[in-house]
């Protein structure tokens with residue numbers, strides 16, 4: 027029998043709206059997740075070129091019908107009263123996240139991830155989508171491991187997830203860089219804390235959590251992504267154990 031609070035690693039495959047019921051009340055220190063963006067209605071499909079590989083601008087089949095209201099009750103139930111909630115958020119859902127969650131937390135803020143190599147716009151019309159938002163919510167007595175003021179900017183700059191970190195098989199269209207996730211986990215949780223990602227994709231949050239000595243609970247609907255996540259996180263877990271031995 028697994029215990030998602032005391033075990034180092036709990037991975038559950040299926041719909042997180044159902045699976046979250048297995049997580050005890052007030053047991054999660056940091057809920058860091060990257061849910062669907064509901065961007066499919068805006069997509070114009072992949073961009074094709076004769077002289078180079080396609081640029082991925084495709085719809086992901088999972089990227090639809092997500093509303094932050096679907097997970098609001100379970101997120102609040104599992105989070106400790108002093109826990110932090112950080113969620114990647116597309117521009118079109120920002121208002122909805124704020125409408126639902128701002129009244130439920132002492133503070134609601136956003137964090138910006140600036141991508142140094144965003145998808146180009148060949149016709150130079152409109153801005154590049156070089157920034158991604160992460161909505162951040164917390165109550166009093168939450169964890170912040172800040173040192174100097176210049177570590178406290180709500181901004182992080184890095185490339186998008188690149189080879190060799192980027193998985194070739196299965197290829198996940200929105201795999202996040204582990205460096206960004208380590209930055210967020212490092213400032214908002216402590217070693218031994220429970221980090222939860224109910225939309226974990228290929229497990230990047232879990233890799234970052236284990237590299238920093240946190241416990242991790244991960245959930246994913248897609249079986250192929252789920253299997254890849256398990257392999258990646260167990261490898262990170264054994265590397266972290268070897269490094270501290």
Ligand SMILES: C[S@@+](CC[C@H](N)C(=O)[O-])C[C@H]1O[C@@H](n2cnc3c(N)ncnc32)[C@H](O)[C@@H]1O
Pocket residue numbers: 040041042043060061062088198200201202203224225226227228229230231245246247248251
């Ligand atoms: C934006 S991606 C997360 C990518 C992840 N951050 C990574 O680095 O791999 C969202 C993921 O949520 C999964 N998903 C969508 N609906 C779900 C649900 N109801 N329960 C669990 N996972 C779900 C999708 O299959 C997709 O892999």
